[in-house]
Amino acid sequence: MRGLVFAGLLLGSVISGAPGRAEPAPTDPQLSIAATPEVIARRQEIDAYALGLLAYEWGYPLVLVERVIRIYTAPDASCGPTSYYVPLNRIGWAREPATADSREIETPNNDTTYLGAVLKLDEPFVLSVPDTHDRYYVVDVFDMWHELEHYVGRRTTGTKAGLFVIVPPNWQGAMLPGATRLDVTTDKVFLWGRLRVPPGDDMAAIHNLQDEFRVVPLSAYGKPDSDAAATLPALPAIAGNPLGFFEQLGAVLRANAIKPATRRCSGNSRASG
Numbered sequence: 001m002r003g004l005v006f007a008g009l010l011l012g013s014v015i016s017g018a019p020g021r022a023e024p025a026p027t028d029p030q031l032s033i034a035a036t037p038e039v040i041a042r043r044q045e046i047d048a049y050a051l052g053l054l055a056y057e058w059g060y061p062l063v064l065v066e067r068v069i070r071i072y073t074a075p076d077a078s079c080g081p082t083s084y085y086v087p088l089n090r091i092g093w094a095r096e097p098a099t100a101d102s103r104e105i106e107t108p109n110n111d112t113t114y115l116g117a118v119l120k121l122d123e124p125f126v127l128s129v130p131d132t133h134d135r136y137y138v139v140d141v142f143d144m145w146h147e148l149e150h151y152v153g154r155r156t157t158g159t160k161a162g163l164f165v166i167v168p169p170n171w172q173g174a175m176l177p178g179a180t181r182l183d184v185t186t187d188k189v190f191l192w193g194r195l196r197v198p199p200g201d202d203m204a205a206i207h208n209l210q211d212e213f214r215v216v217p218l219s220a221y222g223k224p225d226s227d228a229a230a231t232l233p234a235l236p237a238i239a240g241n242p243l244g245f246f247e248q249l250g251a252v253l254r255a256n257a258i259k260p261a262t263r264r265c266s267g268n269s270r271a272s273g
Contacts (some may be wrong), residue, residue, distance in 0.1 A: 084114045
């Protein structure tokens, strides 16, 4: 009996291992296309489109923020009491809570006043915040890629008076004694904040509190205020230029560090030209 079983197993293995009728391997039609000049040109066009799309998705936050900060630092006569637009290297406050007619932000709160500031960090800047006596406030520190790098306010640093030094990349020097160091990864930052204003609050007192939030270059801290004007260079004009976005991307990349985590994307963007 054992012999019959063994023989059956052996026969089965021989049959299963016997060469059968071979099925032809499927072919990839793309591999059979002749490499004519037209086909090569079309392939290059497809590759360029894919790389351009990747570059757009990767660089869009940077270009958008660089556009927005040029709007925020150019206040004009149309700015009302809910606007926080202010020239470069200064703090701007909305003097009234936002209303349904406010256009500075798409989804505003109506129980806070907003703060805005764009700092060009040729050197560190000192952010001074007052004691708000437990009143909620926040000052967010965004880099030019619209990534939140630091959060100053009730949830993290409390509501007592404090000094925070915003330090640009690769800076070396003496720090301000007693201040908290905030290292950032780009040479410009956007501060965006809010201050709680419950209905019926005394707005004169709110304005006094707002005025105690200050930014000043580290080298000028403790010295008389300077009104030295500072502006941002204009971005390349893109009206009527279908590739204008990429010209602006090239311009802002020269002024902003690339995030280490996205260096591979930047390499692909260079390949796209």
